[in-house]
Amino acid sequence: MQADIFTLFVNFIKTLLPTAFEEYAGLIASLPVFALIYVFYLIVIRSVMLTFRKVGMPREASGGIIFGVRLLFFAFALLFLLASAGSVLSAYIVAGGAVLGAFIGLAFSKALQNIVSGFYVLVARPFRVGDYVRMGDSEGIVVEITLNYTRLLRPDHTRQIIPNSTTIDQRLTNFRVRVDDYFDERGMEFDRDVFDLDGEEETRFRDAVHKLRNLLKGDEVYRYTFDIELEKTCSQSEAKAYFTKVCQKWEESFILPPEFFFWSSAATSITYRFAFVVIDPKEIFTKGQDFKAELAQFSTK
Missing domain, CATH: 3.30.70.100 (Alpha-Beta Plaits)
Structure with a gap:
């Protein structure tokens, strides 16, 4: 039933577009759906954060779970985009993804390295939230640990974000x-x-x-x-x-x-x-x- 409603909506969009742009009707029709997905995403993330805060879950653990929820929503949105874009546009998306994949992969490799390093920090626990540490030329109190980065409260009361890959590579002192x-x-x-x-x-x-x-x-x-x-x-x-x-x-x-x-x-x-x-x-x-x-x-x- 929902698919039929979406199909009818796509057909309606096609009637409003010139013939040359009919292949884009599915993509245009999906924009309101993406808006609803984004609103639902904000509600879920907010609810998860409040729940973790009530049960007293450590920030380093809750940060990893929230990051996983974000990846899940991103994957769902991407699959929906490919399903609704139309055969021609989907082919362009796939071909463009192959061309851009190498460039995106190079950028994402650093993020992936941060995530792997973040798992190491969470498992090995060379430091934890509340510790006073010195990482290379930076030092301060650890206020947050996520899969991507570690946040320090510095002596001048500014907060510094240090990627976890950098955290592992630098000389670390836990006082x-x-x-x-x-x-x-x-x-x-x-x-x-x-x-x-x-x-x-x-x-x-x-x-x-x-x-x-x-x-x-x-x-x-x-x-x-x-x-x-x-x-x-x-x-x-x-x-x-x-x-x-x-x-x-x-x-x-x-x-x-x-x-x-x-x-x-x-x-x-x-x-x-x-x-x-x-x-x-x-x-x-x-x-x-x-x-x-x-x-x-x-x-x-």
């Missing part, structure tokens, strides 16, 4: 660590001189360790690291004294007192690495940035 693993990895190698910077008794170190141990086993924190590069012409003793003073000033602001150590040396510069531990990654945006800014003042002194 999230488990508390129990953190102790196991450092073990007896704690440099207590770093945590007890002025040579006083170890009460500060013990208090800091106690703060961490008060967290339940398996809880996670973020140990953020960054580098400061100094010219070799600078007084290294003055630099260390200043860095030590700043770390002492900020020791109550973090779970453990901030630490620094020699990292690398180049022909004209020396690099020191700094580290501090927080529970909430957003503190890297606030306390962490203020801490870095104060350390950077040494170069202006």
